[in-house]
Amino acid sequence: xxxxxxxxxxxxxxxxxxxxxxxxxxxxxxxxxxxxxxxxxxxxxxxxxxxxxxxxxxxxxxxxxxxxxxxxxxxxxxxxxxxxxxxxxxxxxxxxxxxxxxxxxxxxxxxxxxxxxxxxxxxxxxxxxxxxxxxxxxxxxxxxxxxxxxxxxxxxxxxxx
Numbered sequence: 680x681x682x683x684x685x686x687x688x689x690x691x692x693x694x695x696x697x698x699x700x701x702x703x704x705x706x707x708x709x710x711x712x713x714x715x716x717x718x719x720x721x722x723x724x725x726x727x728x729x730x731x732x733x734x735x736x737x738x739x740x741x742x743x744x745x746x747x748x749x750x751x752x753x754x755x756x757x758x759x760x761x762x763x764x765x766x767x768x769x770x771x772x773x774x775x776x777x778x779x780x781x782x783x784x785x786x787x788x789x790x791x792x793x794x795x796x797x798x799x800x801x802x803x804x805x806x807x808x809x810x811x812x813x814x815x816x817x818x819x820x821x822x823x824x825x826x827x828x829x830x831x832x833x834x835x836x837x838x839x840x
Contacts, residue, residue: 711806716776729834732756750793753831754800773812777836780818792820
């Protein structure tokens with residue numbers, strides 16, 4: 680009997696079911712992030728490397744703003760690339776529990792990050808009717824990324840459910 684119970688517990692532990700609790704922002708905020716995300720012990724966490732955009736116009740002068748696009752175009756590219764990568768891992772945006780966003784200031788905005796442009800792309804994938812799960816998220820303006828005129832890099836942590 681003890682062996683059967685132990686076997687059952689081991690089987691349940693190996694299934695890898697993730698218990699994820701997403702705590703909403705206070706005051707009925709509709710902003711599409713969670714105040715916090717709680718992940719149960721024993722859940723498989725996946726740390727996904729940062730994703731950069733693909734060229735918006737590969738025929739433009741390499742490295743130029745036209746080549747990479749503005750913040751919104753770059754963020755759309757990042758999320759498209761990330762979706763493909765997550766699909767290969769049998770994961771999706773609904774599995775994201777933590778996101779870190781690195782935004783470079785846009786020279787056309789006096790060096791300020793284009794947070795609104797980023798949010799237009801982000802809001803297509805998080806907090807929607809199709810994908811309501813919201814990650815805990817930080818967005819940070821940084822001086823530069825690995826390539827000139829690249830304004831967006833996103834890295835995520837996922838809980839395999």
